[in-house]
Each structure stands twice: as structure tokens, then as C-alpha cells.
Amino acid sequence: MYLCGSMKMKPFFTFWGVVLIALAFASCKSEFEKIRTSGDAALMLKTANDYYASEEYQKAQSLYELVISAYRGKKEAEDIYFNYAYTYYHLRQYVLAAYYFKNFAQTYGGSSRRQDAEFMAAYSNYQMSPSFRLDQTYTLKAIDEFQLFINSYPNNPRVEECNKLIDEMRAKLETKAFEEGKLYFDLREYQSAIQSFENLLKDFPETEQVDEVRYRIIRSAYLMAENSFVEKQKERYEDTVKRASDYVLRYPNSEYAKEINSILENSKKKLNQLDNVRYQEQSARAGS
Numbered sequence: 001m002y003l004c005g006s007m008k009m010k011p012f013f014t015f016w017g018v019v020l021i022a023l024a025f026a027s028c029k030s031e032f033e034k035i036r037t038s039g040d041a042a043l044m045l046k047t048a049n050d051y052y053a054s055e056e057y058q059k060a061q062s063l064y065e066l067v068i069s070a071y072r073g074k075k076e077a078e079d080i081y082f083n084y085a086y087t088y089y090h091l092r093q094y095v096l097a098a099y100y101f102k103n104f105a106q107t108y109g110g111s112s113r114r115q116d117a118e119f120m121a122a123y124s125n126y127q128m129s130p131s132f133r134l135d136q137t138y139t140l141k142a143i144d145e146f147q148l149f150i151n152s153y154p155n156n157p158r159v160e161e162c163n164k165l166i167d168e169m170r171a172k173l174e175t176k177a178f179e180e181g182k183l184y185f186d187l188r189e190y191q192s193a194i195q196s197f198e199n200l201l202k203d204f205p206e207t208e209q210v211d212e213v214r215y216r217i218i219r220s221a222y223l224m225a226e227n228s229f230v231e232k233q234k235e236r237y238e239d240t241v242k243r244a245s246d247y248v249l250r251y252p253n254s255e256y257a258k259e260i261n262s263i264l265e266n267s268k269k270k271l272n273q274l275d276n277v278r279y280q281e282q283s284a285r286a287g288s
Helices: 002-036 041-053 057-067 076-090 096-107 114-127 136-151 159-186 190-203 210-226 230-250 257-287
Strands: none
Touching: 002 041, 002 057, 002 096, 041 057, 041 076, 057 076, 076 096, 076 114, 096 114, 114 159, 136 159, 159 190, 159 210, 190 210, 210 230, 210 257, 230 257
């Protein structure tokens, strides 16, 4: 009987144990909920600041959101809005962080933190700059905003950091352009490869890969000429000869110089052959 009694009592205690745990969790949750639904703006602001200081950004954000309207036009409003923008940044919600930092700069134009907010708006876009293989919309946006920051505040101590970040992102864009040109080449879309590499030289004139890029342009031009219809070959071999001749003058010591010289000689031979064929055709027509 004692054993059976023990077996009957165990579920009873288990049930109440679950209830007590549930009540404990409920009380923890209700403390935040009680403040959140209190309607006491001062209490909510104090608690939001405490959460922010302890890096509980989600809770801080929820409370700041509730008190923003209550403090609009008051001295506390600037601090609230600035911290509110930062909660999005710390939570890695960079699109909204960029929006609220920019909005802060526009709303509080006379604030001592305006420059910080504008930098953080740009930096939030930088955080969204993806691998060079993906769409670079946010990269371009971040570059534009950092450049605007530099132009607007040339004496700001963050200008050097802005320049470094711009250089980093431009290197990413250069890599993307280079890889796109290589992809077109591998797909045997030589005209597109030439256009892509030429755009790279135009957009990144300071590139350290200039000799390799020009080499790839010449290879593309040569292969395009080789794979063209006969009526287009003369024009395209002439273009290759012009490019290759310019290359060997500019980069005589390049690792690609030997191959470029070979392309140059082959292109000249092809042009001579085409001229001989045309001469023979003209002679045959004249004789008939």
C-alpha cells in the first residue's frame, strides 16, 4: 500500500513542480510586460536606458519605441532617438539602422552627434556590402555616403577610416569587374569580355593589374578575329595588331610580352593572307 501510495503521489508533485516553474517564468516575463504596458513614460525610459546599458537591445528598442512620441520636443528626445537607431545597428538590422541614423541627422541638424549619425548611416550600408560575386547596390551606396561624409566634414577624425573603407570596397568592385571579364572570356563572348575589361580600366585607372587586363583584352580581340566571318576578320586583326603593338611598347618586360608578340606576328600574317586572297580574287575578276 505504501508503494502504491508513493506512485500515486509522484504525479501530484510533478504537476505542481511544472506549475511553479511556469509561474516563475511568467513572473520574469511579467516584470518587463508590466513596465511596457504601464503607460509611465518616465519609468519606461529609465528601464529602456538600463536595458541599453546592459546590451539587451531588443527590450530597449521596444521601450524606446513606446516613449519616442511622449518625449518629442523635449531635451530627452535626442538621446532616445540616437540610442533607438543604435539598437537596430546592434541587432544587425542594418537597413533600419541606416534609415534611423540618417533620419536622426536630418531631424537634429544642430546636434553634436549629427556627424556620428551620418557616419553610422554609411557604415550600416557598409555592413551590408556582400561578397564581390553578389549584387553591389549597398557597396555603391556606402561608397557614395562615405565620400559625401569626407566632403562635408574633411576635418572629422573618421575621414581616414572612411578612405580606407572606400578603398576596400572599390577593390571589391574591381575584383567583380575582373571576374566578369574572365567569365565572358571563358564563355567565348569575346566582345563582351573586351567591353568589360575596358570598363574596368576606365573605372579603376589606378589598378595594379593593368598589364594583365590589357593582355586579356588583346587575347579576346585576337580570338574574336580568329572566330569571325571572313568579311570581319581584316578589321578585327587590324584592331588586334594596333592593341598588341601598343602593349609591347608600354610593357616590354611584362610576363605576357612573349605571348603578345606571338599574337602580334600571327595577326600580321593573317592580314597578309587576307590581302593575298583579296588580290587574287580581284585579279581573277579583272581577267574574266
